[in-house]
Amino acid sequence: MQRTRIKELLQSTAYGSTVCVKGWVRTRRGSKSVNFIALNDGSTIHNVQVVADTDKFDAELLKLVTTGACLSVEGTLVESQGSGQNVEVQATHIEVLGTCGADYPMQKKGQSFEYMRQHAHMRLRTNTFGAVFRIRHNMAMAIHQYFHEHGFYYFHTPIITASDCEGAGQMFQVTTQNLYNLEKTDDGKINYANDFFGKATSLTVSGQLEGELGATALGAIYTFGPTFRAENSNTPRHLAEFWMIEPEMAFYDIHDNMDLAEEFIKYCVRWALEHCADDLVFLNKMVDKTLLERLHSVVENDFVRLTYTEGIEILEAAVKQGHKFEFPVHWGIDLASEHERYLVEEHFKKPVILTGYPKEIKAFYMKMNEDGKTVRAMDVLFPQIGEIIGGSEREADYDKLLARIQELDIPMKDMWWYLDTRRWGSCPHSGFGLGFERLILFVTGMQNIRDVIPFPRTPKNAEF
Ligand code: 4AD
Numbered sequence: 497m498q499r500t501r502i503k504e505l506l507q508s509t510a511y512g513s514t515v516c517v518k519g520w521v522r523t524r525r526g527s528k529s530v531n532f533i534a535l536n537d538g539s540t541i542h543n544v545q546v547v548a549d550t551d552k553f554d555a556e557l558l559k560l561v562t563t564g565a566c567l568s569v570e571g572t573l574v575e576s577q578g579s580g581q582n583v584e585v586q587a588t589h590i591e592v593l594g595t596c597g598a599d600y601p602m603q604k605k606g607q608s609f610e611y612m613r614q615h616a617h618m619r620l621r622t623n624t625f626g627a628v629f630r631i632r633h634n635m636a637m638a639i640h641q642y643f644h645e646h647g648f649y650y651f652h653t654p655i656i657t658a659s660d661c662e663g664a665g666q667m668f669q670v671t672t673q674n675l676y677n678l679e680k681t682d683d684g685k686i687n688y689a690n691d692f693f694g695k696a697t698s699l700t701v702s703g704q705l706e707g708e709l710g711a712t713a714l715g716a717i718y719t720f721g722p723t724f725r726a727e728n729s730n731t732p733r734h735l736a737e738f739w740m741i742e743p744e745m746a747f748y749d750i751h752d753n754m755d756l757a758e759e760f761i762k763y764c765v766r767w768a769l770e771h772c773a774d775d776l777v778f779l780n781k782m783v784d785k786t787l788l789e790r791l792h793s794v795v796e797n798d799f800v801r802l803t804y805t806e807g808i809e810i811l812e813a814a815v816k817q818g819h820k821f822e823f824p825v826h827w828g829i830d831l832a833s834e835h836e837r838y839l840v841e842e843h844f845k846k847p848v849i850l851t852g853y854p855k856e857i858k859a860f861y862m863k864m865n866e867d868g869k870t871v872r873a874m875d876v877l878f879p880q881i882g883e884i885i886g887g888s889e890r891e892a893d894y895d896k897l898l899a900r901i902q903e904l905d906i907p908m909k910d911m912w913w914y915l916d917t918r919r920w921g922s923c924p925h926s927g928f929g930l931g932f933e934r935l936i937l938f939v940t941g942m943q944n945i946r947d948v949i950p951f952p953r954t955p956k957n958a959e960f
């Protein structure tokens with residue numbers, strides 16, 4: 497008989513009809529005469545209650561109905577009195593598809609997230625992680641929907657690359673060479689000539705440079721793919737492998753770029769409120785009691801826009817008034833998360849877009865301001881998260897861009913094709929990158945980025 501997903505079943509009013517549900521046992525409780533089995537199949541946060549009269553079933557079979565076991569149940573859909581749902585299933589037939597012993601690591605309720613990370617292959621079956629990954633899916637759909645509706649093309653940029661977009665040297669190398677017997681050149685360097693690609697290659701840190709080629713041909717594109725950073729940052733906000741969304745638009749200046757970032761991220765949050773209500777209510781209750789309030793606040797308020805210089809002035813004033821930061825504050829610093837969060841959570845109590853950063857702390861491709869000191873960068877800073885988006889207007893002038901590349905000693909052999917966009921039909925353009933997991937952190941209220949990607953990759957951790 498055809499299985500009904502629990503999400504649909506719970507909406508049904510076809511009382512008296514025969515149904516089949518399959519899923520994993522969350523709990524079983526009951527008395528001598530009747531057992532109540534809470535069954536979940538991942539389609540929704542809600543369980544369906546299966547009622548089994550003990551005299552209709554073999555006692556040995558019911559013993560196998562333990563937390564974590566997988567069942568197929570046939571029965572009658574009946575109106576429910578006490579399960580908290582409209583319907584329940586009065587079981588006529590129970591088959592145990594997979595038993596589950598007491599060593600099942602998700603057996604107990606209320607385990608710490610840290611514990612669950614050690615069992616990331618099984619944590620997916622818990623209420624919290626089910627909610628998080630259903631929301632993650634929904635956010636991916638929202639992103640594609642937003643850009644599709646707004647005339648952006650989904651553009652696939654390479655994962656293996658020979659250029660370092662952010663210039664931070666945090667790349668994982670890709671090679672097929674025998675690491676025990678590396679070929680060297682006469683001057684002792686590694687000889688990449690015989691390597692797979694005939695040159696040194698790495699996993700990409702960003703699809704932006706190729707994205708710019710797309711935007712200056714198709715008008716507006718976005719990428720959505722995995723990116724890799726070999727930075728040794730063991731923080732609740734950094735992954736070595738994360739997903740990034742990078743829109744890139746011809747004819748957008750920095751102000752258009754900010755407008756887009758704000759509208760886009762509000763669209764995503766609104767989507768979550770509309771499409772993930774049950775999961776959000778659950779997370780708001782179990783994980784973070786201010787989650788829904790924060791999501792509504794972001795959707796309903798304008799983001800604050802100010803320059804880096806103004807931001808530093810606010811932080812300096814805070815220091816004068818006795819506020820203690822771990823890291824010192826002065827013009828020129830790369831803002832630490834504590835600084836970003838002070839601006840957002842304490843000073844403005846709203847998301848902030850900071851612009852006009854010192855050129856020294858930003859990447860080579862950003863458009864220089866008239867002052868010669870700051871660039872047209874923009875970082876979107878969010879409550880609880882800090883930086884959620886980083887972007888800029890791009891330097892469109894060939895000579896200025898070349899000068900900056902030379903100043904920073906970036907090898908031309910990696911950059912000639914990128915410079916060609918400025919040689920032939922150059923145009924003003926802008927773009928940004930949204931860290932997908934940071935968005936999911938914000939939307940779910942989870943505290944650690946390792947808990948919003950199914951199988952996190954962080955320093956010293958590539959399990960599963
Ligand atoms: O600020 P980032 O480094 O900017 C870029 O890569 C640009 N090429 C984007 C562009 O203009 N097209 O990274 C963009 C965003 C950050 O704001 C942050 O949300 C996220 O990517 N991010 C990370 N997320 C998780 N783990 C990490 N290690 C991250 N590094 C950056």
Ligand code: MG
Pocket residue numbers: 883885886
């Ligand atoms: Mg950044």
